[in-house]
Amino acid sequence: MGSIFSSDIIDQIEVIVVDNASSDGSCDMLKDDFPEVTCIQNKANVGFGKANNKGVSIAKGDYILILNPDTMLGETSLSQMLNFCKNQKEFGAAGVQFIDGSGNFLPESKRNFPTLKVAGAKLLGYSKYYYANHIDKESINKVDILTGAFMFVKREVYEEIGGFDEEFFMYGEDIDLSYRISKAGYKNHYVGNIKVLHFKGESTTKDRFYLTNFYGALSIFYKKHFPNSATAYSLINMLIRVIISIKSISISKEDMLPSKFDQCAYIGNDMQGLKKLKQKFPQVDFHFTQKFSENCKDQDLVFFDINFLSYEHIIKGICDPYLKKVKKRILDPGYTFYLGSDQAQNRGEVVNL
Numbered sequence: 001m002g003s004i005f006s007s008d009i010i011d012q013i014e015v016i017v018v019d020n021a022s023s024d025g026s027c028d029m030l031k032d033d034f035p036e037v038t039c040i041q042n043k044a045n046v047g048f049g050k051a052n053n054k055g056v057s058i059a060k061g062d063y064i065l066i067l068n069p070d071t072m073l074g075e076t077s078l079s080q081m082l083n084f085c086k087n088q089k090e091f092g093a094a095g096v097q098f099i100d101g102s103g104n105f106l107p108e109s110k111r112n113f114p115t116l117k118v119a120g121a122k123l124l125g126y127s128k129y130y131y132a133n134h135i136d137k138e139s140i141n142k143v144d145i146l147t148g149a150f151m152f153v154k155r156e157v158y159e160e161i162g163g164f165d166e167e168f169f170m171y172g173e174d175i176d177l178s179y180r181i182s183k184a185g186y187k188n189h190y191v192g193n194i195k196v197l198h199f200k201g202e203s204t205t206k207d208r209f210y211l212t213n214f215y216g217a218l219s220i221f222y223k224k225h226f227p228n229s230a231t232a233y234s235l236i237n238m239l240i241r242v243i244i245s246i247k248s249i250s251i252s253k254e255d256m257l258p259s260k261f262d263q264c265a266y267i268g269n270d271m272q273g274l275k276k277l278k279q280k281f282p283q284v285d286f287h288f289t290q291k292f293s294e295n296c297k298d299q300d301l302v303f304f305d306i307n308f309l310s311y312e313h314i315i316k317g318i319c320d321p322y323l324k325k326v327k328k329r330i331l332d333p334g335y336t337f338y339l340g341s342d343q344a345q346n347r348g349e350v351v352n353l
Contacts, residue, residue, distance in 0.1 A: 013078065014038070018055040020045040048148065049164030049173040056155075056163060064158055068149035072197040074312035080194055081152050084140070092186025093153040093178065095146035097137055098198040101328065101341030101348055103319040106198060107131040110190040111145035113182075114175060116226070119218055123239050135190055143190040144182065148174030150196050157186050165224070172217025179225065197315050199341045199348055261300030261327070265289055267317070268305025268331070276335045276353045277303060292320045301327040303338060 018040045019027050030039045040054060056064050063085065065078070077096070085091050098106040110132040112118060122130040135141045151174060161180045164173045178188050219237050263285040266274045278286060287299060296302055302323055304314045318328050329340035329351075341348025 018051040047169040066151040070199040092181035094189040113144040268308035
């Protein structure tokens with residue numbers, strides 16, 4: 001399939017991976033398969049903000065893309081974003097429309113500034129004003145808060161405001177950075193015509209440590225930016241502690257959702273890929289096709305062959321109305337595994353073939 005990036009931008013890109021002490025051999029794989037990628041190996045998990053600051057410190061570009069490892073971009077996503085950003089006045093940062101593994105829009109793609117009132121309501125389960133629902137998901141508009149899974153930032157702005165605040169270990173850094181960009185007089189933008197697949201939560205286990213960091217980040221944010229709102233801050237902090245305690249009890253012990261299916265569609269043109277799937281699931285009736293069609297809507301699951309489809313076509317397929325109720329999985333180029341996720345709130349699966 002070639003490079004993930006379009007030819008008009010490939011020579012302008014440097015890729016820097018900062019590894020927070022992973023144990024799955026990721027860095028060795030990068031060195032062997034992608035020698036052009038710069039890999040920084042941390043001996044300990046230093047947190048999201050500190051790791052990204054370390055990567056940015058050696059980057060050379062005029063623009064920085066902060067990108068999660070559980071995302072997938074289309075081939076022209078970066079060139080589209082770069083062309084947009086270069087034409088904006090007072091540009092600070094930009095984000096995209098995130099979709100999950102089922103093609104559902106993720107509302108955290110565009111958020112309002114979390115005032116104490118808005119955050120309190122969100123913690124209690126009322127999120128109407130937390131998300132920027134006044135902005136159409138397909139539109140382009142200025143927005144208060146961007147998501148750290150994909151933040152396209154002007155380098156000089158990032159450096160001017162000091163990058164990510166390393167007091168945040170994980171979560172909340174993007175809220176803080178977006179807020180400081182706005183305070184410095186720059187604009188944050190939501191670019192809804194660029195879709196990015198985000199297998200939300202794949203890099204995090206939903207345990208008490210996660211809950212403490214996730215909700216505790218708001219506490220750090222308000223203590224930092226609103227030191228004079230002691231009463232409201234105390235109430236928010238108390239609410240956060242209660243919610244962490246409650247959610248810790250109800251944490252799901254089953255992250256991986258087993259896929260059960262009887263009939264599937266394989267979208268590709270390589271009989272080797274189809275053969276591997278049939279060997280793995282001999283009881284399944286496979287439908288061979290080279291395009292998204294109405295016939296696919298009756299399948300239990302659709303496999304996208306990455307050797308046949310571009311990343312942009314796969315993202316389009318995941319959002320296809322015909323496939324709305326169908327589970328989707330992506331085959332790796334060597335047909336050694338497939339991956340996918342059915343819900344944003346649960347971890348997905350990687351299955352060896």
